[in-house]
Amino acid sequence: MMPVNDQGVGPPLWLLAELTYRCPLQCPYCSNPLDFAQSKDELTTDQWVSVLRQGREMGAAQLGFSGGEPLVRQDLPELIAEARHLGYYSNLITSGIGLTDAKVDAFRDAGLDHIQVSFQASDPELNNAVAGSRKAFEQKLAMARAIKDAGYPMVLNFVIHRHNIHQMSDIISLCERLGADFVELATCQYYGWAFKNREGLMPSAQQLELAEREVNDYRRQLGDSGSAMKLIFVTPDYYEERPKACMNGWGSLFLTVAPDGTALPCHSARLLPIEFPNVSTQSLRSIWYDSPGFNHYRGDQWMPEPCRSCDEKGKDFGGCRCQAYLLTGNADNADPVCDKSPHHDRILAARRAADHATAGLEDLTYRNANNSRLFFRS
Amino acid sequence: MAKTPRLRPGFRFQWEPVQNAHVLLYPEGMVRLNDSASAILAEVDGQRNIEQIVARLEQKFPEAGPLAVDVCDFLQDALQQHWVILT
Numbered sequence: 001m002m003p004v005n006d007q008g009v010g011p012p013l014w015l016l017a018e019l020t021y022r023c024p025l026q027c028p029y030c031s032n033p034l035d036f037a038q039s040k041d042e043l044t045t046d047q048w049v050s051v052l053r054q055g056r057e058m059g060a061a062q063l064g065f066s067g068g069e070p071l072v073r074q075d076l077p078e079l080i081a082e083a084r085h086l087g088y089y090s091n092l093i094t095s096g097i098g099l100t101d102a103k104v105d106a107f108r109d110a111g112l113d114h115i116q117v118s119f120q121a122s123d124p125e126l127n128n129a130v131a132g133s134r135k136a137f138e139q140k141l142a143m144a145r146a147i148k149d150a151g152y153p154m155v156l157n158f159v160i161h162r163h164n165i166h167q168m169s170d171i172i173s174l175c176e177r178l179g180a181d182f183v184e185l186a187t188c189q190y191y192g193w194a195f196k197n198r199e200g201l202m203p204s205a206q207q208l209e210l211a212e213r214e215v216n217d218y219r220r221q222l223g224d225s226g227s228a229m230k231l232i233f234v235t236p237d238y239y240e241e242r243p244k245a246c247m248n249g250w251g252s253l254f255l256t257v258a259p260d261g262t263a264l265p266c267h268s269a270r271l272l273p274i275e276f277p278n279v280s281t282q283s284l285r286s287i288w289y290d291s292p293g294f295n296h297y298r299g300d301q302w303m304p305e306p307c308r309s310c311d312e313k314g315k316d317f318g319g320c321r322c323q324a325y326l327l328t329g330n331a332d333n334a335d336p337v338c339d340k341s342p343h344h345d346r347i348l349a350a351r352r353a354a355d356h357a358t359a360g361l362e363d364l365t366y367r368n369a370n371n372s373r374l375f376f377r378s
Numbered sequence: 379m380a381k382t383p384r385l386r387p388g389f390r391f392q393w394e395p396v397q398n399a400h401v402l403l404y405p406e407g408m409v410r411l412n413d414s415a416s417a418i419l420a421e422v423d424g425q426r427n428i429e430q431i432v433a434r435l436e437q438k439f440p441e442a443g444p445l446a447v448d449v450c451d452f453l454q455d456a457l458q459q460h461w462v463i464l465t
């Protein structure tokens with residue numbers, strides 16, 4: 001059994017360090033807050049080192065460096081070395097833009113365990129259109145190869161939406177050619193920019209069904225050939241009747257630290273009308289165990305009906321708080337993905353809209369500082 | 379038995395004091411290991427072959443009796459999960 005305190009709260013085993021919101025790309029499904037450009041403060045190197053030390057002491061073993069694009073932080077090699085020294089398994093989550101062969105090697109020597117490169121599509125045209133950058137695809141391919149050559153496990157991530165969901169086989173065969181160990185085909189989750197762009201991103205039920213079939217066929221082939229490449233297909237919860245057990249429960253395993261030091265139970269929780277603590281004024285331990293923000297949705301006392309009297313509440317914890325907030329205006333509500341939710345019609349409406357959507361890539365709102373300014377809160 | 383198991387590249391076996399357990403870490407994942415899995419993986423160093431691993435474990439745990447079957451079963455499973463490779 002995992003050690004827990006008197007309140008039944010276990011340690012944060014996963015720490016996600018969002019080093020910066022700066023990023024050269026403009027993915028329209030970016031999970032960063034819409035008003036990211038308003039938050040320019042970033043923790044210093046010393047502050048990050050202190051966060052890493054405190055997290056490790058509390059039991060965190062998995063560490064993600066993400067963003068924005070973490071490569072824009074000049075102190076990344078230093079943070080990687082510190083992470084290795086502390087005993088973390090460290091993951092760099094990058095678009096590959098700004099990476100070089102020399103950096104790939106230097107990070108490995110500093111002790112980085114794994115680099116995940118995200119792609120936008122299996123061909124340059126679509127990839128670059130979605131990323132909002134003309135040279136992105138070639139660079140990503142080159143870096144995927146460099147990562148393999150340096151001896152890292154290769155993990156490729158594709159965010160899937162209605163404009164690339166027809167490419168499943170092409171995407172998987174590209175990954176096979178590159179020698180990937182793990183492939184994540186992650187359909188968009190609708191937070192941040194993706195929520196704003198949902199109509200233009202969400203696949204139709206028919207598209208999804210075809211894609212699932214393609215993935216399953218490919219998986220069978222891989223199994224038959226004894227390939228070690230693992231395919232992870234994250235299907236969109238908008239097509240489920242039960243919500244996901246979001247983050248394995250609020251404040252149960254995951255601790256995210258945003259660029260400015262705000263500590264969050266998940267990377268999109270910033271959009272909730274809850275006050276979250278900051279690592280520059282409070283210890284990570286008291287943030288995790290004692291802060292009102294982290295205790296807000298622990299346990300099930302906070303649940304209204306239908307979750308309160310539901311026998312599945314221990315399984316899905318009522319779903320995702322961010323989704324409840326975005327779709328119903330009240331984060332306490334059952335996640336509308338659940339067909340017991342009185343707001344499930346919002347999900348059904350989104351599915352119907354996806355059947356008839358006509359928006360092209362040019363109609364999406366791209367994630368950049370100009371567009372972000374439209375969402376500033378005064 | 380003459381083959382040598384090693385951890386798949388990118389996989390790391392380590393002791394986690396807070397969890398009071400050995401774990402296997404890999405890209406964005408972690409498995410908590412039970413005592414027997416930990417005892418076996420602790421001997422997997424990419425140098426020793428299966429026979430040597432069995433001998434060392436039998437020496438360490440004399441009360442456990444012959445261990446070849448248990449070790450092979452576990453390694454079989456670990457191979458299937460792609461945690462280890464054989465060379």
Ligand code: SF4
Nearest residue numbers: 023025027030068095
């Ligand atoms: S999703 Fe795209 S735009 Fe957002 S941080 Fe990642 S690479 Fe940058």
Ligand code: SF4
Nearest residue numbers: 307310312313318338
């Ligand atoms: S009613 Fe609430 S607890 Fe029950 S299945 Fe739906 S979301 Fe989960």
